[in-house]
Amino acid sequence: MTHSATPALERVTVLANDRVAEGVGLIVLLAPRCAASVRPGQFVHLRVTDARDLILRRPFSVHRAEGETIEILYQVLGEGTLRLAEKEPGDTSMDLVGPLGHGWWVPEGAVHALIVTGGLGAAPLGMLAEQLAESGIAAVTAMGAPTASRLVARDLYESVTRRVEVATDDGSAGEHGFVTAVTARLFAVERFDVVYTCGPEVMQRAIVAQAREAGVPCQVSLERLMACGIGACLSCVVTTTEGRKRACVDGPVFDAGEVCWDDSELPPRH
Amino acid sequence: MTHSATPALERVTVLANDRVAEGVGLIVLLAPRCAASVRPGQFVHLRVTDARDLILRRPFSVHRAEGETIEILYQVLGEGTLRLAEKEPGDTSMDLVGPLGHGWWVPEGAVHALIVTGGLGAAPLGMLAEQLAESGIAAVTAMGAPTASRLVARDLYESVTRRVEVATDDGSAGEHGFVTAVTARLFAVERFDVVYTCGPEVMQRAIVAQAREAGVPCQVSLERLMACGIGACLSCVVTTTEGRKRACVDGPVFDAGEVCWDDSELPPRH
Amino acid sequence: MTQSSRPGTSPDMRVRIGALELKNPVMAASGTFASGREFADFIDLSRLGAIVTKGVSPQAWAGNDSPRIAETASGMLNSIGLQNPGVEAFCAKDLAWLAENAADTPVIVNVSGHSQSQYAEVIERLESERVDAYELNISCPNVDEGGMAFGTTCEAAADVVTACRPLTKRPLIVKLSPNVTDIAAIAQSVEAAGADAVSLINTLLGMAVDASKRRPKLARVVGGLSGPAIKPVALRMVWQVASAVTVPVIGMGGIVTAEDAVEFLLCGATAVAVGTANFMDPTAAIRVVDGLEGWCRHYGVAAVTELVGALEVDA
Amino acid sequence: MTQSSRPGTSPDMRVRIGALELKNPVMAASGTFASGREFADFIDLSRLGAIVTKGVSPQAWAGNDSPRIAETASGMLNSIGLQNPGVEAFCAKDLAWLAENAADTPVIVNVSGHSQSQYAEVIERLESERVDAYELNISCPNVDEGGMAFGTTCEAAADVVTACRPLTKRPLIVKLSPNVTDIAAIAQSVEAAGADAVSLINTLLGMAVDASKRRPKLARVVGGLSGPAIKPVALRMVWQVASAVTVPVIGMGGIVTAEDAVEFLLCGATAVAVGTANFMDPTAAIRVVDGLEGWCRHYGVAAVTELVGALEVDA
Numbered sequence A, B: 001m002t003h004s005a006t007p008a009l010e011r012v013t014v015l016a017n018d019r020v021a022e023g024v025g026l027i028v029l030l031a032p033r034c035a036a037s038v039r040p041g042q043f044v045h046l047r048v049t050d051a052r053d054l055i056l057r058r059p060f061s062v063h064r065a066e067g068e069t070i071e072i073l074y075q076v077l078g079e080g081t082l083r084l085a086e087k088e089p090g091d092t093s094m095d096l097v098g099p100l101g102h103g104w105w106v107p108e109g110a111v112h113a114l115i116v117t118g119g120l121g122a123a124p125l126g127m128l129a130e131q132l133a134e135s136g137i138a139a140v141t142a143m144g145a146p147t148a149s150r151l152v153a154r155d156l157y158e159s160v161t162r163r164v165e166v167a168t169d170d171g172s173a174g175e176h177g178f179v180t181a182v183t184a185r186l187f188a189v190e191r192f193d194v195v196y197t198c199g200p201e202v203m204q205r206a207i208v209a210q211a212r213e214a215g216v217p218c219q220v221s222l223e224r225l226m227a228c229g230i231g232a233c234l235s236c237v238v239t240t241t242e243g244r245k246r247a248c249v250d251g252p253v254f255d256a257g258e259v260c261w262d263d264s265e266l267p268p269r270h
Numbered sequence C, D: 001m002t003q004s005s006r007p008g009t010s011p012d013m014r015v016r017i018g019a020l021e022l023k024n025p026v027m028a029a030s031g032t033f034a035s036g037r038e039f040a041d042f043i044d045l046s047r048l049g050a051i052v053t054k055g056v057s058p059q060a061w062a063g064n065d066s067p068r069i070a071e072t073a074s075g076m077l078n079s080i081g082l083q084n085p086g087v088e089a090f091c092a093k094d095l096a097w098l099a100e101n102a103a104d105t106p107v108i109v110n111v112s113g114h115s116q117s118q119y120a121e122v123i124e125r126l127e128s129e130r131v132d133a134y135e136l137n138i139s140c141p142n143v144d145e146g147g148m149a150f151g152t153t154c155e156a157a158a159d160v161v162t163a164c165r166p167l168t169k170r171p172l173i174v175k176l177s178p179n180v181t182d183i184a185a186i187a188q189s190v191e192a193a194g195a196d197a198v199s200l201i202n203t204l205l206g207m208a209v210d211a212s213k214r215r216p217k218l219a220r221v222v223g224g225l226s227g228p229a230i231k232p233v234a235l236r237m238v239w240q241v242a243s244a245v246t247v248p249v250i251g252m253g254g255i256v257t258a259e260d261a262v263e264f265l266l267c268g269a270t271a272v273a274v275g276t277a278n279f280m281d282p283t284a285a286i287r288v289v290d291g292l293e294g295w296c297r298h299y300g301v302a303a304v305t306e307l308v309g310a311l312e313v314d315a
Ligand SMILES: Cc1cc2nc3c(=O)[nH]c(=O)nc-3n(C[C@H](O)[C@H](O)[C@H](O)COP(=O)(O)OP(=O)(O)OC[C@H]3O[C@@H](n4cnc5c(N)ncnc54)[C@H](O)[C@@H]3O)c2cc1C
Pocket: A043, A056, A057, A058, A059, A060, A061, A062, A072, A073, A074, A075, A076, A077, A078, A079, A080, A081, A082, A120, A123, A124, A222, A223, A224, A225, A226, A252, A267, A268, A269, A270, D071
C-alpha cells in the first residue's frame, strides 16, 4: 500500500495550459510541495476560482509530477472546468489541497501489469505507468476512447509501457469497438498479476468482471461528488463490502473486489 | 438639456487598462455604439464579471469617448472594482448597458464655466470639459485631491480648459488645503455663468453653497447605489424639492437647487 | 426523457393561468420591471408571457429610506418598500402607456395594501381598466403594516382572498411568502378561499451589515433577499406547493437562464417569473423566453406544458 | 466607532457560553468538521474556540442515499442525513482521539435523535466522558423522523429540552431551524425550557434539479442549503433571536471571513461557527480566528465581547 504524505493547502502558479484533445486540456502547475510527495493515483482538490459563486473545490487526479510541477489532464464539462480552461500561464489565483487520497498499489511480487483506460481515465494512470516502468514491472496498456480526437496521453503510455493497444468506438484510431474487446483478447493470451483501470464506470465494471474471471486482482479509481476531499463531510460515499467508505480518503482507488457498484452514487456527468 | 440616446446592451473589449494614480485605473473599452452616442455626464452600467457571486452591475461615468472607444477612470474600492482592475487588454468578458442617465447641460447663453472636481469627481467632467472647449465656452477648472499621487486627469483639464487650479489636502500639489478655498477665491474675482461639480458630497455641498451665494447656477453629479440603472427598481432615489427622483434616469446630474441633501442616501464608500 | 415530437418542430409554448392564456410561460416579476416602459429600449415587450407590474396601493406610498439595496453573495437585498404613485396615477401613466405600447401582452397588476380593504380598493378601481389578472402581494417583507403579515398565517392569507374574490371575475393570483414554516398549508388556504393561482416565492427576509461602520447596510435594517442565491429554496417551495394544490403555480426566485426556468416547470410551476435577473441583464426575460423555446426544440418537447411537474423522482 | 483600547494591544478574545469559557468565539460547525481529526493536518486544533462534532445518535445511522450534495450559487445543498457510527463508537474513536490530540479545545457534541428519548440516551451515555457541552440538533432537515420536526414548533422544541435538561449540568445548546415563521418564538420557548444557549442557523431546506435529466440532484430530493448564499438570512435571524432571548446566541450561516464573523457578533451572537467554509479552505476556521483578533487590534477593540450586539441602529 502507498503511504500517503500529509496533505497541505498550497498556492499554485499556472505554467502552461493547452488543449490536448477535443474538450480536454492539460494544465501544468507549479506546486513544489505537492509535486514532491504525490503518489500515483492520488488527487488534488483545486479551487478553480476566487469568485464565491462556485464554492466547492474540484477534484482532479495528478496525471504526472516532475520536479516542482504537477500535470492535470481535464475534460471541460461545466462551469468549474470552463474556468480552469481559461487560466493563462502566470496565473496565481488558484490553490490546491493535496496530495489527497489513497492511490494505486503494487501487489507483492507483481511483475506483469495491465492498465486499462477509458477516455479521461488515462489521467490518473499516468504516474502509475511511469512508476511501474521505473520499478521494472512490465505493463501493457489498453486504451479506449469514443474517437481519435478524444484519445488522451497515448504518447506517455507508448513511451513507458511495453505496448499500447487502442480501441475507438468509431474506429478512427486503433481497433473499431470497445476497449473491453481488446482486454478480453489480452486476458485470453497473456498472464497478468494485476489490473489497474479507470474510465466510465460501465467500462470499469466490464474490466472488473473480466479480471475476476481471469483470476487477476484488479484496482479501480472511482469518481464521486466531493465537498471536503479530506474525509470530513461524508458526501463521497462508496458502498463496499465493508460498509460505506469515503472515496476521498479510503479511495479513490479501491480493490475492485470490495466495491458494491451503485449507479446512484455516480457524479451527474459521469 | 442633453437629449439622451437610446441605451443598449453592448459587449465590450478591453483595449487598455492602466494604473494612473494611487488606487485609480483608466480602462479603455471598445464600445462603438456607446461611444457614438454618449453625452457628457452620462454613465454606463458595467457587468465586471461573468461569475454569479456579484450579481449587480457597477455604474461608471464615461470619462472620455473617442471614435469607437470609451474611457473610464475608476477607483479600486471593493470586489467589483478589484476585478475590473484585473482585466487585461483583449478581455471580452464584460458588457455594458448604456449610455445611461441625464448628463450635464449648458444653460442658454453661458460663456464662462467653472468646473470643480474632487478626487474621482474628475471622471464625469472630462467629456464636458472637452465639449465646452469645442463650443467655445471658456472654462476654469478647480481640482482637489487628498495628495498629489491621487490627482487624476489633470492633463486633460490642462489641455482643454483655460486654466487649472489645484489644491491638495497635504500641499503635495498645487495649493495646500481644500479646493473650496480655491473656488471661494475664484468666485470672488471672476464671473461664471454656470458651475459644474462632482466629488465627495461634502465638497459638492460647499461648492453649491458658494455658487448659490454668487448667484451662479450649479449642476452636481450624484452617486447612489443602483441595481437596474435604467429607472425600474427605485433603489437610487434622490430626495428633491419635487419629491423622490431616480439618480439613474433623472440624474446623475441634477440642478443643485432641486437637491435636498440627505446623507443617508449616499453609497457606503462615499 | 420523453421525446414527444421530433427535435426542430415548433413547440407549443402556451400555458393557462386560470382563464388567462399566455403565449409563453415567462413573466417579468413584480417590482423588478416597473411597468415595462424602461425595458422597451432593450426588448420587445410583446414577446413576454406577461408583465407583472410593481406593487400598486390605493394612495401613493413613499417607500423606505435609503440605502434600499445591498449586494450579497449571488443575491441582493432590497427594502424599496413598495414606493408607488397610487392606483390613480398608475392607471393614468402606466396602464395608459401599456395599452399603447404593449397591447397584446397580458398585464398582471401586483396589488398592495396595508389592510384588507386597501387591497379591495385597488381592485375595485382597476376593474374598469384593461388588466388581465391581479396578483395579491401578501408577502412583501418591506412594509410595516400589512405586506408579509398577511402572508404568514393561513387565516390572514385566506381573509385577504375572501375580501377580494367577490370583486372580480379576473384571475386572482396570490403571491406567497417564503418566510413561513409551511408554505403548502398557506397555499391550500388561499386556494380554498378562491385563488385562481399562487405565485412564489417573494423574497426571503434577510439582513446585511457594514462591519467597519457597525451599521446595517439597509436603512430599514432588514430587507428581502432575491437572486440566484435563493433558487434552491424557491424550487423546494414550488415543489411542495405544486404537490399540495390543484391551481396553477407561478414559480420564481433566482431565475436567470432558460435552464433555471425549466427546473421550476419540472418542479410543478405552470409559469415562471424573471425578477432580479432583469437588473443583471435588461434582456434577461427575453433570453429566457427564447432559451425555453430552444430547450423544447432540443429535447423534442411538443408542448411546454409537458414539462410541468415532470420531475422524475424515485417512489 | 468605539475605540476602547489603543490599536495594537492584545485584545481579550474570551467569551462565555453559559458556564463554558472559550478562548475565542470561533467554533467549527457541526457536520462540517467531523471530529477535527481530518483538519489536524492543516490547522492547530487547539487554537479553535471549540469543536462541535458531527451529529451523534444512540445507534449507528447509515445516512441517506447518494448523491448527497449539490453545488448551488454561492452555496451547497447536502442531504448527508446524519450518518454516524453511534454514540459508543463515537466515544471509542472520536472522543478518545480528541482527548489525546486536542485536550485543551472544548468539545461540544451535536446530539441527534429520532425521538426525545434518543436525545436523552446520547446525553446519558456521554455524561461520563470528557465533553464540554451538548448541542441538541432539533433542526436537521435531512432525516425523516425527528430532526427538523422537533425544531419547527415551540412545543416540540421545548419538550426535547425539558427531556434532556435534568440529565446534565453541562451547557445545553439548542440548534435552531431557520425553516420557520418565527424563530424568535422558538428560541424563547427553548430558553424557557432551560437551554443555556441557542445556535443558529441550521441549513435552509432547498432543492436542486438536473434539468436535462429531469431529476432532482439529490437522491433525497430536498436537502439543506448552506454557505455564503444564506448569510443574509442567518444574520437577520441572529439579530431577531438575540433581541428576544437573554441566553447567548451562537451564530452561523455562510461565515467565510473574519469580517463575516464580526457581522454576526454585531447582530448579537456571542460566538460563531464556521461551517461550509471548511470545505472551501481547510484552514478557514483558523483564518477567522486570526482575522478576528486582527480586526479587534485594528479597530482598538479591547475585548471581543464589546462587539456583541454592538450594531448601531437608528431608533
Ligand atoms: C478523485 C477524482 C479524480 C478526478 N480526476 C479527474 C481528472 O483527472 N480529470 C478530469 O477531467 N476529471 C477528473 N475528475 C472529475 C472532475 O472532478 C469533474 O469533472 C469536475 O469536478 C467537474 O467540474 P465542473 O464544474 O466543470 O462540472 P459541474 O458539473 O458544473 O460541477 C458541479 C459539481 O459537480 C461536481 N462534479 C461534476 N462531475 C463530477 C465528477 N465526474 N466527479 C466528481 N465531481 C463531479 C463538481 O466538482 C461540482 O461540485 C475527478 C473526480 C474525482 C472524484
